[in-house]
Amino acid sequence: MKQAEDRVREMEEIINLKQDWLFRFAYLRVGHREDAEDIVQDVLLKLFQSKENLSSIDKTEHYLICAVRNACIDYLRRQPPVMMTGLEGAAQIVAEGDADKEMHEEYECINRLLQMIPPEQAEIVRLHCTDGLNFRQIAKVLELPEPTVKSRYRYAIDKIRKAYGEDK
Amino acid sequence: MEKINDIEKKLKPKAVYHASPKVKERVMAEMAKIAAPIGGNTHRWWQWAGFAASLLIIAGIGWMLLNKNTKVLEDREKMAENGSQMLTDSLSIHPASFPSMEDTKPDASLTAQVTESPKPQKRIRQQTVSHKTAVEASPVIEEELLEREEERAAPVDVQDGGELEAMLNGMQQPQSTMSEEEEYMHMNIKVFTANIRIRNKQEQKN
Numbered sequence: 239m240k241q242a243e244d245r246v247r248e249m250e251e252i253i254n255l256k257q258d259w260l261f262r263f264a265y266l267r268v269g270h271r272e273d274a275e276d277i278v279q280d281v282l283l284k285l286f287q288s289k290e291n292l293s294s295i296d297k298t299e300h301y302l303i304c305a306v307r308n309a310c311i312d313y314l315r316r317q318p319p320v321m322m323t324g325l326e327g328a329a330q331i332v333a334e335g336d337a338d339k340e341m342h343e344e345y346e347c348i349n350r351l352l353q354m355i356p357p358e359q360a361e362i363v364r365l366h367c368t369d370g371l372n373f374r375q376i377a378k379v380l381e382l383p384e385p386t387v388k389s390r391y392r393y394a395i396d397k398i399r400k401a402y403g404e405d406k
Numbered sequence: 407m408e409k410i411n412d413i414e415k416k417l418k419p420k421a422v423y424h425a426s427p428k429v430k431e432r433v434m435a436e437m438a439k440i441a442a443p444i445g446g447n448t449h450r451w452w453q454w455a456g457f458a459a460s461l462l463i464i465a466g467i468g469w470m471l472l473n474k475n476t477k478v479l480e481d482r483e484k485m486a487e488n489g490s491q492m493l494t495d496s497l498s499i500h501p502a503s504f505p506s507m508e509d510t511k512p513d514a515s516l517t518a519q520v521t522e523s524p525k526p527q528k529r530i531r532q533q534t535v536s537h538k539t540a541v542e543a544s545p546v547i548e549e550e551l552l553e554r555e556e557e558r559a560a561p562v563d564v565q566d567g568g569e570l571e572a573m574l575n576g577m578q579q580p581q582s583t584m585s586e587e588e589e590y591m592h593m594n595i596k597v598f599t600a601n602i603r604i605r606n607k608q609e610q611k612n
Contacts, residue, residue, distance in 0.1 A: 254430075257425050257430060258424055271426075275428070279432055282433045367418055402413065
């Protein structure tokens with residue numbers, strides 16, 4: 239009984255600390271508030287049900303990043319490819335609130351930039367720039383050697399710079 | 407290098423991302439549901455009630471089995487008592503007139519003869535050793551045989567339990583009108599007296 243109560247208390251702390259960060263992480267991949275919230279909610283519940291030691295912050299953070307990332311990948315795989323016209327996109331933005339409008343614009347802007355590079359490089363750039371993970375953490379999450387992560391990141395930025403310069 | 411920094415700046419999110427408070431509410435509610443069975447519900451009243459009911463059922467079954475066994479034993483005892491009563495009634499013997507342990511002791515004269523007479527092995531050896539000694543011993547055996555025949559021919563004393571002895575010797579057969587239970591009791595008495603005799607003989611030998 240006491241163990242369960244302690245676990246609930248620890249989970250509440252984690253939710254207070256990480257909820258918004260996890261939501262941003264999911265939203266910038268999914269692009270929908272409700273779906274991003276559902277993903278975060280499911281991941282938090284899975285963490286509670288798992289036998290993870292919640293007192294270890296590093297392990298918990300790693301678990302959450304991996305779980306949310308995998309959930310987003312699953313979500314995107316399940317979604318049918320829909321080509322949205324400019325009018326429909328504008329209507330969706332109008333339907334959402336002002337804060338959501340800003341978020342959605344940012345999501346689209348980042349996505350537009352990352353579409354210029356291969357997905358494996360885009361993922362590293364996303365994790366480093368938008369999610370704020372360092373290269374060691376990215377290497378751990380993606381299960382890659384750290385030098386590979388660094389080189390992929392450099393190539394990705396070069397490609398974006400070239401493409402951005404050409405666009406301009 | 408500056409350009410890379412510009413691109414990184416472009417990729418860094420500037421908007422404020424807030425998950426709705428419903429997420430936390432839903433997660434907390436679900437966690438409360440999941441956490442409840444871990445510790446809180448183990449002491450629910452119906453679990454204790456179920457445990458008590460199962461204990462009562464087991465105790466009831468045990469009591470029934472025990473009661474059944476004791477009833478069977480009581481029935482057997484009653485049957486045995488009835489059988490012995492019926493036997494005594496049919497034989498018209500008062501229970502007080504049943505032979506006591508002292509009455510069932512063998513005749514002292516016979517026991518003296520048994521003790522005095524040489525052991526059978528020795529006798530056989532004597533016979534094989536010399537024909538003359540065997541011939542000398544023959545009158546003693548003849549006397550014993552005669553005494554036994556006289557005992558058999560003598561009138562049976564019912565008060566001393568002689569009837570039972572006579573029955574054992576085959577002089578008097580049980581009545582054909584006896585029921586199965588009576589015959590069974592007769593057999594029991596025969597076995598009882600035979601056992602007493604055997605025991606007495608063993609004691610004498612010892």
